[in-house]
Amino acid sequence: MAVLADSNDNELKQLQDGGEGFTVPETNSFGQTFRDYDVESERQKGVEEFYRTQHINQTCDFVKRMREEYGKLNRVEMSIWECCELLNEFVDESDPDLDEPQIEHLLQTAEAIRKDYPNEDWLHLTGLIHDLGKVLLHPDFGELPQWAVVGDTFPVGCAFDESIVHHKYFKENPDNNNPAFNTKYGAYSEGCGLDNVLMSWGHDDYMYLVAKENKTTLPSAGLFIIRYHSFYALHRADAYKHLMNEEEIENLKWLKIFNKYDLYSKSKVRVDVEKVKPYYLSLIEKYFPEKLRW
Secondary structure, three states, rough: EHHHHOOHHHHHHHHHOOOOOOOOOOOOOOOOOOOOOOOOOOOHHHHHHHHHHHHHHHOOHHHHHHHHHHHOOOOEEEOHHHHHHHHHHOOOOOOOOOOOOHHHHHHHHHHHHHHHHHOHHHHHOOOOOOOOHHHHHHHHHHOOHHHHHHOOOOOOOOOOOOOOOOHHHHOOOOHHHHHOOOOOOOOOOOOHHHHHOOOOHHHHHHHHHHHOOOOOEHHHHHHHHHOOOHHOOOOHHOHHHHHOOOOHHHHHHHHHHHHHHHOOOHOOOOHHHHHHHHHHHHHHHOOOOOOEEO
16 A cells, blocks of 8 residues: 655645536536435435434444454455446435436546546546445345445444434434443544544445455555545544544545545536546556455
């Protein structure tokens, strides 16, 4: 794993401001505000039920069991691109903004980043692969229920912050009544590092494990984005920063840059897969082995 060289202040500000290639749309593909979980829409009721189930079932014990089982990486051997193609048949039930197959979102994100930051090829590839952990929905990977694969992520083992979407449903989570887990720090300590914190189980943590254990050469910021891109309580509300170490605080700047493209590039505009495929294959070859253990 490579460590990303520090950007100077002017360069980082330019990155955070973004380029001129990508314009943030005012509404999602349903004509609604992005990430509005309360507005009446054709997907709103299903999304809320998803979060009710997720919040009740994502406990410390569950996360530990999933990490132990899937951390073995003994299910499939395949390339990054083969994994991209597997996602063609899946739609994310937790997403109020899009109902397109996942391969569309991966390429939309990567291409939007590429237009604004043409020299940050590691960030292009991170955009392509950030959601590949959603293969957990596939029968070859145990066909996990959507609440154990997608949706916003959050730490388990400490109090559930009120900024988490549909927070009210945590009252039925067993950990919420456990004095070892229901305080600000819970099982953790100041500045312990998010890498030492258990996150709710899903595609983010799984893809992080896959990339790390298969010896990717992506910089640490790339791995940070992969593991925490659904951690909206952190990168939108600045919750849980008391658990972060110094390197993670630096990498958070990159995650906030990435989030603009992850969230706002979702649209009905199709990407010409065959046209862009050779470029992304070259990046995969640069940063990953030919075959990965999943």
